[in-house]
Amino acid sequence: MFLNSSGISETETIDYRPEACESEPYRCSGKVIFQKSGNDLGHLLIAEVLGPEVLEDFVGSDVLRTVNEPGEGSSQVSVFYAGQRFNYTTWVHSEPGRTRAISHFSVLEKNDAELRSRIRLAETCSNPAMRSDPLCSAP
Numbered sequence: 017m018f019l020n021s022s023g024i025s026e027t028e029t030i031d032y033r034p035e036a037c038e039s040e041p042y043r044c045s046g047k048v049i050f051q052k053s054g055n056d057l058g059h060l061l062i063a064e065v066l067g068p069e070v071l072e073d074f075v076g077s078d079v080l081r082t083v084n085e086p087g088e089g090s091s092q093v094s095v096f097y098a099g100q101r102f103n104y105t106t107w108v109h110s111e112p113g114r115t116r117a118i119s120h121f122s123v124l125e126k127n128d129a130e131l132r133s134r135i136r137l138a139e140t141c142s143n144p145a146m147r148s149d150p151l152c153s154a155p
Contacts, residue, residue, distance in 0.1 A: 028123040030065055032058075050106045050121035051095065052077065062121060070123060073099040081135045085142040094138050096131060103131045 032048040049058045052075055063071040077099035085092040097104040102123050109118040124131060141152035 028066060030061060030121045032061070032119045032121075048119050049108070050119045051108075052079070052097070058119065058121075066123060070102065073101045074104050074123075076100065077104055080131070081139075083135070083138040083142050085138075096135050096138075098128065098131065099126075102126055103128070105134065 030050070032050070048061055050062065051058065059071055059075075062074065074097065077097040080096045080098055083094045083096075085094065092107055092109045094105060094107040097106075103126055104124065105122045107120045109120075124134075137151070140146055141149075146152045
């Protein structure tokens with residue numbers, strides 16, 4: 017959960033990283049997929065952690081943009097969604113032979129201007145020339 021300066025939650029996130037990713041990277045392969053057409057485990061985890069209403073809104077949301085961020089030996093795919101109640105973003109980090117190693121799901125407040133800003137930033141930072149830019153390397 018990420019709070020703004022007033023102490024109000026603007027983002028709720030589920031970050032799935034199998035334990036093997038830390039201890040045995042060669043065996044790392046995630047089983048949870050956070051996508052609208054994701055697997056039962058991904059949907060179950062969303063409903064369990066954030067509630068069935070959030071899952072229903074996410075599954076009914078519109079995909080706005082998919083951004084592929086290729087890297088050296090790995091890649092990341094970020095997808096941005098607009099729901100009725102909330103906006104959403106997902107990303108999956110993968111490496112050759114270890115797809116879906118890390119899956120990430122965020123619920124964002126329903127602020128379409130902020131969502132468009134996040135999309136523009138992701139598109140800008142997907143350019144390999146921007147990797148060293150502080151704007152793109154900030155946590």
